[in-house]
Amino acid sequence: MSVHPVRSRSADRRVRVQGRPVDAYPALPPEAERGSFRRVTVTGEEVLGRPCQKVTGFGAPELSALIDDMFLTMHVAEGAGLAANQVGAGLRLFVYDCLDDDGVRHVGHLANPVLSVPGPQDRRLVDEFEGCLSVPGAAKVVPRTDRAVVRGFDKDGAPLVIEGTGYFARCLQHETDHLSGRTYLDRLTGRDRRDALRQMTDRQEGVFAGRAERLARLGRA
Structure with a gap:
């Protein structure tokens, strides 16, 4: 999912890492400091269209390296x-670095996230522009609920419960969709798609x- 244009990250905000305040x-x-850049798959590639x-x-060095x-x-x-x-890795896993509203x-x-959103009587749908790194350069309005809870595990198998509101709730829904083989394009009308x-x-x-250019500035080209 793309960063919202008015919500750039910085080092001096309130931060929650794996759901806990720091x-x-x-x-x-730190994961990005250790990691290597991988090519981002583009819509139409088979790996994006099948469930992960x-x-x-859990606990394997290969999983930690993939997350980095x-x-x-x-x-x-x-x-x-x-x-x-x-x-290109067909696993039920996502990473995030996202601001809420x-x-x-x-x-x-x-890892292995299970998404919960409010029921029809309790949910509030928000129409907002949404982009995707696998649909580079495009953005369309997608309705999403403004609250979401995702239950899963960290890389060592410890259980996690992550709650999101606003744009972060949108991010959790967007990434969970990916793991079911869906992009936000699948939520659009034919004309919008x-x-x-x-x-x-x-x-x-x-x-x-x-x-x-950004990769070169990090000295990783």
Whole structure:
């Protein structure tokens, strides 16, 4: 998921890491410092269109390395969230670094997430522009509920419950969709989907160039 244009991250905000408040946190998370950049898959690729498999290798170095790579890739691509199938790994895993509507920064990862949203009588749907790193350069209005809870596990198998409101709730829903083989394009009407794909065609080369420049600035080219 793309970072909201008016919600850039910084190191001096209130921060919750894996759902817990911390006193301070760097703009570039430690995972990203350790990670390597991976190519971001693009809509139409098979791995994005099929449900992901459950994570089973908790505590394995390979899982930690994948999470590190996903964090760096997300930051280079200026994302608020990134699912494993967006770097070609068909696992039920996503990472996030996203602000909610109160300015709280949420950072973490979640394996085997199960999403809960309010029922029809209690939910409030919000129409807001949404982008995706796998649909580079495009953005369309997508209705999402303004609250969400996701239950899952960290990389060592410890249980997690992550609650989101506002834009962070949107991020949790967007990333969980990815793990079921869906992008936000699947929530659009035919006309809006075609328009989003036209946007992508017109803008993706500029998006890719920007990613390459940011990667070079980090000394990872």
